Amino acid sequence: MSALTDPAQLADAVRATLVGVIDPEIRRPITDLGMVRSVEVTPGGAVDGGPLVTVGLDLTTQGCPLKDTLTKDITAAARTVEGVTDVRVAMGVMSPEQRTELRTMLRGGSPEPVIPFSLPTSLTKVYAIASGKGGVGKSSVTANLACAMAADGLRVGIVDADIYGFSIPRMLGVTRPPTKVDDMLLPPIAYDVKVVSIGMFVPAGQPVVWRGPMLHRALQQFLADVFWGDLDVLLLDLPPGTGDIAISVAQLLPSSELLVVTTPQVAAAEVAERAGSVALQTRQHVVGVLENMSWLVQPDGSRLELFGSGGGAVVAENLSRAMGAPVPLLGQVPLDMALREAGDEGMPIVLADPDSPSAVVLRSVARTLAARSRGLAGRSLGLSPVAH
Ligand SMILES: Nc1ncnc2c1ncn2[C@@H]1O[C@H](COP(=O)(O)OP(=O)(O)O)[C@@H](O)[C@H]1O
Ligand SMILES: [Mg+2]
Known part of the structure; x- marks a missing residue:
């Protein structure tokens, strides 16, 4: 030619x-x-x-x-x-007119912000990562699952809803805030994962002192004002415990399911179970339990169970009984210094060293979660306690 x-x-x-x-x-x-x-x-x-x-x-x-x-x-x-x-x-x-037109188009024709994941037509699987206490690896799990899913070609977003202990941006090496198009936010993308965090909205070094209604509003904004596009999976990193945010998540995203993270320790397992039991009140589904920090592999290949053993299995068992439906133990992630270092450096272990033992477990859990059908579409929003 x-x-x-x-x-x-x-x-x-x-x-x-x-x-x-x-x-x-x-x-x-x-x-x-x-x-x-x-x-x-x-x-x-x-x-x-x-x-x-x-x-x-x-x-x-x-x-x-x-x-x-x-x-x-x-x-x-x-x-x-x-x-x-x-x-x-x-x-x-x-021009302002062009931007309004763009926002309306991105919202699928709606001029007002809506939470796309709460629409009955939404195909996005929503998993809220919960734990009883902090420091058990909830954020590490969230970041790794997201990156593993994205690496498998899924469209993934994370909401870091841990208002008091946000750590997702650091773990994913995200340093820039969302771009604002008037009242719409375009989330930064790291390793193909769209990320928003409360940490992006508070000045560095300042404590967050927000009460329930403000938290609720902030979460609603994350979900409605952020342009997520079509997502296959949305992960929420919840604050530890059974607080306001967990309830807000259930209200704003009635089809969200809980993934409970615990360590093998009995005390941790007990509080983890409580965090999972919130699902009874909110009528959410508990998709499973992930035990983290399960053991440390010794130079001779033997396993040192630093935090005891059995916590994950106990939580899974007790939640199964409480829910009246099977809650599986999805995996046990060993203690791994490389996992911590990878998080500190802003590249999760599933990407930094995908064949390491901890990454292998996390990738397999990611595949299990990604492969499930979106279970509870159309389920009624019920926050009244269920009779049992
Ligand atoms: N399996 C693991 N092996 C080694 N370190 C881990 C593991 N899981 C988490 N950590 C480290 O423990 C600390 C707490 O983990 P984090 O994910 O922030 O917990 P949470 O979000 O529950 O507070 C972090 O420094 C993290 O890198
Ligand atoms: Mg955390």
Whole structure:
């Protein structure tokens, strides 16, 4: 095929290639998002005497952090058209009307924020990761499950709802806050996982002193104002215990299911069981128990059960009895220094060392959870205690 010489045809050809340029935050083609304002061709305008292509691009916000990525991708796409060498991107910003239109489109036609996961049509599996107490590895589990699922090709989001002990951003190496498009938030993405955390909204080093209603509102915002796109799985890292957030999650996301994390220790198991029992009141389903810090493999290959043994199995058994439905022990994750280091460094162990024993267990649990059918769609929102 010889190079196109007619400027209009050339512009059309360039426009067609831009369908392949994906907005890095919204993850849809920039052409679908109304971002491409114009494509102009100036014959002979390029340094080499060829045509100069100028793509007018309207960003969602002036401070869009991903300008460089967009420029690079647009340039590369346009250059696939024969004869095009010189590409310029003229950045502008969407008008308020354009942004309203974009928000409405992203909300699936609704001008008002809605929680997409609470709609009966939602296909997203929602797992809330709960524990009795802090420090048992709830956040590590959340981050690893999310990354393992994303690595398997699933579309995954995390809400770090642990208001007082948020740690997900660090574990995933996320440093930038969501991009604001008026009242819509585009979450940062790490390892293909969309992440929002309460930690992104509080100034560094300041304590969070929020009461129930404020927590509820914050969670509602996370869920409704954030543009999640179509997710296969949403994970929520809950604060430890049986507090307000757990109840809010059940109210806002009636189809969410609980995953209970515990250590093998009897005392930890007892409080973990209590956290799981919240599900009785909120009529949530408990998808299973994950025991963490189960043992330490000694240099001679033997297992040192540092925190005792049996906690996970006991919690699973007791919750099964309480729920009147099987609550399986999904796995036992050994103590692993590399797991801690990976978390501290911002790359979860399932990615940093996928074949390590702890990562193997976490990946297998991720597959189990991902493979389940979305159990409780359409289940009634019931917060009154169930008679037993
Ligand atoms: N299996 C494990 N082996 C070694 N360290 C772990 C393991 N699980 C968690 N940790 C470490 O223990 C600490 C607490 O874990 P974290 O996930 O923050 O717990 P939680 O969210 O329940 O408070 C972190 O420093 C984490 O890296
Ligand atoms: Mg935590």
